[in-house]
Structures are given as C-alpha cells and as structure tokens.
Amino acid sequence: MATEPLTAERILEATEEVLRRYGPAKATVVDVARVLGVSHGSVYRHFRTKAALREAVTSRWLSRTETVLAGIMEGEAEPGPEKLRGWLLALFDTKRHKAGDDPELFATFSVLIDESSDVVDAHLTELAHQLTRIVEEGVREGEFVAADPASAAGAVFAATARFHDPAYAPEWRKPTIDAEFTAVCDLLLRGLRA
Template sequence: MAATSEILTAERILEATEEVLRRHGPAKATVVDVARALGVSHGSVYRHFRTKAALREAVTKRWLDRTSDALSDIVAATDRDPESRLRDWLAALFEAKRRKAGGDPELFATYMVLTAENGEAVAEHVDDLTGQLTEIVRAGVESGTFTSADPAATARAVFQATGRFHDPGYAREWEQPGVEGEFTAVVDLVVRGLRA
C-alpha cells in the first residue's frame, strides 16, 4: 500500500489504475481497488476523476499518448529528409504497437476493452497520429520530395493504407513469419506513390 503522506496526484492515480487493471482486468477493477492500492479513500480518487468512466477514459488516453509521444521526436527531426522520417515514423508506430500487444498481453487485452469504451480518446489518438503524419508529408511537399495537393488527406490515406501494421485488430498477425517483409513492401509502395 502506498504511503498516504505522498501527495495524491492524477498521475499517481493513473499509475495505480493501470496496475489494478493489469491485476484484475477491466470487468473486475473498481475505484475502491485503485484507492486501496494508493492507501487512500475512494473519495480521494473521485476528487481527481469524477466518475469511474472518467478514470477509465484518462488511463486509456494516457496509454494511447505514450505511442504519440514516442513518435514526436521523429516528426520534430526537421533536419532529416522527409522520406526517411516517414519510413522511420511508420516503422516506429508498428514497433510500438507490436511491443504493446506482445510485451504485456493481459494489459493489451484490457486496453482493447477500454478503447472500445472510449471512442473519443481513440479518435483523438488517431487525429494526433495523422497530424504527425501530415507534418511529415507537408515537409516532403515543401522540399519537393513528395507530391500532394492536400497533405492532411494524404496523411490520412497513408495511415489507412498501413493500418494492418498499427490497428490493434490485426495484432495476431504482427508476429507471423514474413510480416516485416510485408510491412517493408507496403511502405515502399506508399513512398513510391508519394514521390514527386
């Protein structure tokens, strides 16, 4: 049990919630379990998150944001050519999703339930990812590397075209033999289509 002398923050609550979800699963995890793990009353948790649904949405958003945050350095590397950044971004997205699915299958299954409950958090995540892609495509257009009349529409198309390698619905396929070669073939095709 956590020391109650520590200041109770939203971040501490989210960390504890993730552990409770890992242990109990989404069907059995309660706010009381989270409070118990923190050594506080459930009312203290509710002061930070008004409802159980709000807590579950926040922990889902935190989980999804980890992927976006991991990719942001690639987007920010404006000293690198856009084609390399695009390839690296897609590869990093694929690897991040594979790591989530294979590294902690129980927690991944839990988050599959939570993301199904929290469509708004998922939509925001997809918007963030396609926004990152838009920046890379726009940089490619500005440098003359890519051609696109609408970088945002092109970014959405790239995201959809590569969905098999980042949409959790395909997670079972990500460890199949040959998947890396298939990924490379799709990325090569996408990049060839974008070249000016």
C-alpha cells in the same frame, strides 16, 4: 495511509496496475484506492467518475505513442521518405511492443478503447496531424508530390492499418510481418515521390 501526496499521475499508475491484475470488467475504484492506501473518495476527488478515470488512463496510454512519434516528426532534419518510414516503423513497433510486452494490459486497453471513443478520436486526430506534417514537409522539399497532403497522409495511414490497428495484433507475431511492412512502405513511398 499513503505517505506520498496523492496525484492524478499516481492514481493513473495504480489504475494500470489494477487493470492489469483484474481486467476491465472486474477492476473497481475501490481496488485502485486500496493499491494507493487511500479511500475511494480520495480517488474520486481527482476523477469524478469511474468512466472519467478509465478515459484518463486510456488517454495516458495512447499519449505514450503520440510522444514517441512526435519526437520523430519534430526530430532532426532528414529527407521526407526516411522520416515517413521512421514514423511508420515507430508506430508499428510501439503498438507491437505494447501487444507483446504486456498482453494483459493490451487486451484491457482494447476494451477500454471501445468505451472511450472521444479519447480514441483525439488520438487518431493527433496521429493524422503528425503524419500530415511529415507529408507537407516532403512536398515543400520537393520529395513528395501530393496535391492535398492531408488526403495523402490519410491514405498512408489507412494503407498501413494492418501494422498499427490493434485488431491486427495477432498478425504482428508472424515471421513475415517485417518483410510485409517493408514492402508496403516501399510501395507507399514510391507513390508519394516526386
């Protein structure tokens, strides 16, 4: 049996390992329990259903990106254009690294995301909130012109989808992708500037 106390965090770590090994179609709660050295009932005490476990692991995975981006949004005071560019670049880099560094888990989460629409909606809402705050700051400082910062942030997010939507992951390996990202950012920043 396990010597460490069984926590939700340990279960989620083990679930990622199992998903990486078996993929979402074959991974089971019994596999997670086996990795932890506990009964599957112990896992169910923390997560009432397999769906709840899969949602929690998806949420955890997405929240890593949110945390990185929140650090930029709340970080040191810098001009709005630089903060916006830094936020967009961090979003792109985070997604690109997830796809390139751990392709099995990235593919697994692409499947899980389709199952967890509420989790994905919450993630997208958080990203929109962060982006809106950056645009609002830029408007307050006179660096951006936007009658409605939320609409402007939504337009920026939509215009940069190619650099953060997992559906575009195969394109992220193209040798021209960084130049394309820079061109899109430059265009958006020119459009937002006062």
